[in-house]
Amino acid sequence: MSIIKDSSAVTTRFAPSPTGSLHLGNARTALFSSLWARKAGGRFILRIEDTDVERSQLRFRDELMADLRWLGLEWDEGPDKGGASAPYLQAERGGFYRTLFKQIEVNGQAYSCYCTADDLELSRKVQRMAGKPPRYAGTCRQLTVVQRTEREARGLRPSLRFAVPIGQTIEFTDVVHGAQRFLSDDIGDFIIRREDGTASFFFCNAVDDSAMGVTHVLRGDDHLTNTPRQLMLLDALGMRRPGYGHVGLLVGTDGAPLSKRHGSTSVLEFRDRGFLPAAILNHLFRLGHSSDTDGWLAAENMPPHFRPEHLGRAPARFDETHLMHWQKETVERMSAEELAAWLGVGDPPDFVELVRHNVVLPDDAVEWRNVMHGDLPPMGRDEQSVIAAAGPGFFAAAAAAFDQSSSNLGALAKILKERTGRKGAELYMPLRVALTGQAHGPELAPLLKLMSPATARRRLEYHAQNS
RNA sequence: GCUCCCUUCGUCUAGAGGCCUAGGACAUUGCCCUCUCAAGGCAAGUACACGAGUUCGAAUCUCGUAGGGAGCGCCA
Numbered sequence: 392m393s394i395i396k397d398s399s400a401v402t403t404r405f406a407p408s409p410t411g412s413l414h415l416g417n418a419r420t421a422l423f424s425s426l427w428a429r430k431a432g433g434r435f436i437l438r439i440e441d442t443d444v445e446r447s448q449l450r451f452r453d454e455l456m457a458d459l460r461w462l463g464l465e466w467d468e469g470p471d472k473g474g475a476s477a478p479y480l481q482a483e484r485g486g487f488y489r490t491l492f493k494q495i496e497v498n499g500q501a502y503s504c505y506c507t508a509d510d511l512e513l514s515r516k517v518q519r520m521a522g523k524p525p526r527y528a529g530t531c532r533q534l535t536v537v538q539r540t541e542r543e544a545r546g547l548r549p550s551l552r553f554a555v556p557i558g559q560t561i562e563f564t565d566v567v568h569g570a571q572r573f574l575s576d577d578i579g580d581f582i583i584r585r586e587d588g589t590a591s592f593f594f595c596n597a598v599d600d601s602a603m604g605v606t607h608v609l610r611g612d613d614h615l616t617n618t619p620r621q622l623m624l625l626d627a628l629g630m631r632r633p634g635y636g637h638v639g640l641l642v643g644t645d646g647a648p649l650s651k652r653h654g655s656t657s658v659l660e661f662r663d664r665g666f667l668p669a670a671i672l673n674h675l676f677r678l679g680h681s682s683d684t685d686g687w688l689a690a691e692n693m694p695p696h697f698r699p700e701h702l703g704r705a706p707a708r709f710d711e712t713h714l715m716h717w718q719k720e721t722v723e724r725m726s727a728e729e730l731a732a733w734l735g736v737g738d739p740p741d742f743v744e745l746v747r748h749n750v751v752l753p754d755d756a757v758e759w760r761n762v763m764h765g766d767l768p769p770m771g772r773d774e775q776s777v778i779a780a781a782g783p784g785f786f787a788a789a790a791a792a793f794d795q796s797s798s799n800l801g802a803l804a805k806i807l808k809e810r811t812g813r814k815g816a817e818l819y820m821p822l823r824v825a826l827t828g829q830a831h832g833p834e835l836a837p838l839l840k841l842m843s844p845a846t847a848r849r850r851l852e853y854h855a856q857n858s
Numbered sequence: 859g860c861u862c863c864c865u866u867c868g869u870c871u872a873g874a875g876g877c878c879u880a881g882g883a884c885a886u887u888g889c890c891c892u893c894u895c896a897a898g899g900c901a902a903g904u905a906c907a908c909g910a911g912u913u914c915g916a917a918u919c920u921c922g923u924a925g926g927g928a929g930c931g932c933c934a
Contacts, residue, residue, distance in 0.1 A: 408934050443933065508932075515931090524860040524930050550932055568863070577861055578930080585932040592934045616862050616929040639864070639927095646926065674870090677883085681871055685883045703871080706927070710869050716884055723897080748896040804893090819893025831895045 401433030402606045405459075405466070406596065408440040409451035413458035413658040415709060416611060416641040416649060419675040423638065424609045425464045426676075426697035436603055437469030440596065441482045442589045458658045462668045463690045476603040481595050488590040491598060491628060492551060492583070500627045501583060503549035504531040505542040526579025527552065551584035553593075553624060561619040566607065566636030567702040573619040581620060597621035601630040607699075609636045612706075636699065639679045642706045649709055661714075665752040667725075667733070670718035677713075679703035687720040719751050741841055745833045759833070763842055767828035767850070774824045778854055781821035785811055787855035789822065793848050800836040825854050 403424040407417055428435035437459070441447035456471065468474025478484055495501045504527075506514075515525035532554060534542075542549075559575035583594035590598075600608055615637040625632050643653035655661055661671055672690055676682065680703060682696045725733065731743045734756050746759045761768070770778070788810050789803070796802035803822075808814055823835055826847060832838070839847060 406934090410934080440934065446933075504932090506932095511931085519859070522859045526860090526930060571862085573862075581930095582932050587932080589932090591932065596934080611928090612863065613928050614934090617934095637863085642927085644869080648927080677870060679870090685871095701872095705864055707871090708869065710884085712868095713870065713884055719896085800893095816893055821893095823894060827894095829894085833895080835893060 400606055401428055401431035402436065402604050403428045403433065403609065404436035404438055404600065404603065404605050405464075406438040406440050406599075407455050408443065408446070409448055409455055410443070410446040411451055411657075412454045414649075415656055415658065415661075415675070418458070418462060418464075418658050418671070419641060419678060420609050420611065420638060421459060421464050422462070422672060422675050423680065423697070423699075423702065424607075425466075426694050427607060427609065427699055428467075429694035430697050433606075434467045435465075436474070436476070436479070436605065437466035438479045438599060438603070439470055439481065440592070441480060442591070442595055444482075444587075444589065447482070454659070458662075461662060462658065462672060481590070481599065484595065484599065485589070487602070488584075488595060488598070491594075492590075495553070495583075495627060496551065498627070499554070501551050501553050502532055502534070502580075503539060504552045504580075504582070505534075505539075505547045505549050506530055507547075524577070524579075527581065529580060532580065548586045550582045550586045552580040553583045553620075553627070555580050555620075555623060556627075559623070561622050563618065563622060563632070563635065565615070565618075566609075566634060566699060567639075567704055568615065568637055571615070571618070573616070575619070575623065578620060578623075583624070593617065593620050594624060597624050598628070598630065600633045601625055605633045607634050607636060609638060609702075612637045612640050612704075636702060639703045639706045641678060642708055644708055644710055646706070646708065653709070654711070665733075665754065666714065666718055667721045669724075670714060670721040673717040673720070674714045678709065679705075679707040687717065687724065689724075715751060722747065722750060741837070745837050745841060749831075749833050762827045762829075762832070763838075770824070770828050771830075773830050774828065777820050777824045777830060781817075781854075783855050783857075785813070785821055786825060786851050786853075789825070790848060790851040790855055793844075793851055798840050798842065798844055798847060800839045803839075821854075822851075825850050 405417075405421040405424050407413070407421075413421075425435045427433075437456070439452055439455075441452065452470070456469075459466070466472065468476065468479065470479045473479075492501070510530070511527070514528050514530075518525045518528070531549075531552070555578050556575050561573045561575060563571050565571050581593055582591050584590055618635055618637075622632060641649050643649050645653075647653075649656050655664065658671065669687075669690060672693070673687055676688065676693060676697075680698070681701045682688075682698060684696055688696060722730070727740045727743055730747060731738055731740060734743060734750070734753055738756070738760070742759075742763065746756055749759065750756050758768075789807055792803050792806040792810065796806055804818060807822075808818060811818070819835060820830065823832065824830055826835070826839065826842065
């Protein structure tokens with residue numbers, strides 16, 4: 392693919408609207424976009440689409456940027472960094488939009504529309520009932536100057552509508568879907584400037600991508616049928632068309648669009664639950680995308696393995712089972728320091744290493760802290776039968792042996808083996824259960840070494856008395 | 859309703875007419891290793907939505923059917 396090889400030319404962007412925290416689906420397109428730029432040595436732009444003053448919030452903008460950074464998706468140009476195409480907040484680009492509105496209006500490619508929300512809703516309803524697509528009827532398209540001034544006099548503020556050309560075929564090649572063809576006659580005149588003077592999505596999104604030199608727009612499938620609108624707009628303005636790639640949507644385990652009822656859907660939620668950026672990245676990396684490797688990748692190693700030509704058309708299910716796997720892989724690869732910091736409560740390095748293979752989420756460390764320092768929870772069925780099978784005599788011997796061996800498991804086992812004739816699982820399992828209350832857990836030798844001798848001794852003694 | 863998109867193991871995916879008795883990964887199950895779990899090794903099961911057509915040959919091309927999804931907003 393020649394467009395990919397021309398590295399310096401690749402410019403991608405992520406353009407969220409600050410109306411909520413970073414959604415997994417958005418995080419994925421951000422990842423893909425960023426990887427594409429990194430792979431090609433190009434630029435990755437962050438643009439905030441905050442033209443909807445009602446819903447946009449400063450708090451969400453900050454959250455979005457924090458979530459992106461937490462994931463490690465840093466942008467080259469953006470609101471807080473500036474860049475050649477500044478500003479990167481659409482709310483601050485009004486002047487630019489106004490120039491273009493003027494141009495398009497003067498050219499007769501857009502017109503003032505005085506229809507009210509009620510008018511439009513009624514019109515849509517009528518069309519729907521007539522079995523027609525609910526498109527704008529074109530009511531204001533041919534308004535005379537007299538009619539316009541009359542409406543203005545009534546105090547009606549117009550919106551600006553794009554006059555969709557008649558009888559045109561819009562064609563483009565989608566990076567993931569291939570050749571696309573749409574008829575302009577299927578598309579109604581759409582609003583490009585709201586009554587309050589702000590630019591609508593169709594307009595500013597398309598115009599900014601073009602003006603900022605974005606070469607590859609990666610976005611969700613839901614935008615595929617919007618693309619011809621934006622293309623017509625850019626053509627009308629004589630602006631360069633970016634390339635588009637529409638990735639299959641991210642859906643829940645039931646195949647329905649990802650929503651709250653599927654559990655966690657935002658990056659923040661996973662972060663709060665203790666998932667690591669690399670785990671999330673590795674999972675998203677393989678959702679609707681296939682790489683040349685099945686293995687875990689550090690974020691910095693991902694770009695060369697990203698393959699835009701292998702972006703998926705079909706919707707991909709977000710399955711936490713896979714996330715768990717990548718989480719496990721990530722934990723395995725963390726340094727002792729990182730692990731300690733992640734677990735949070737100033738655990739000593741020895742403890743951290745001890746529980747490393749038994750921890751997927753930070754909460755999993757809690758029970759092992761209790762095993763080391765606190766009281767043992769009640770034993771389960773399996774554990775009880777292990778204790779019963781060993782019998783009080785075994786633990787009496789174990790306690791006695793401990794007085795000689797102290798916390799050296801090897802020595803303890805050796806003495807105990809001589810005295811009881813037990814070996815293997817028969818020997819170790821009762822010790823494990825007595826010491827930890829569980830049949831599963833970290834390696835016994837280091838665990839014993841880390842446990843206070845008094846505690847160990849007490850736990851062995853306990854079963855000598857109470858079995 | 860109209861337009862568009864999608865459909866390979868439970869899940870993520872490979873596959874661009876013969877390399878496919880459909881490959882890998884995750885998950886599952888069994889075995890090995892082992893004091894347990896994890897890791898590692900080995901093995902097993904499970905998939906081309908359906909129906910026609912084109913072709914010597916189709917998961918791959920065409921057309922239908924079914925099922926999912928999106929768009930048709932002064933949301934993005």
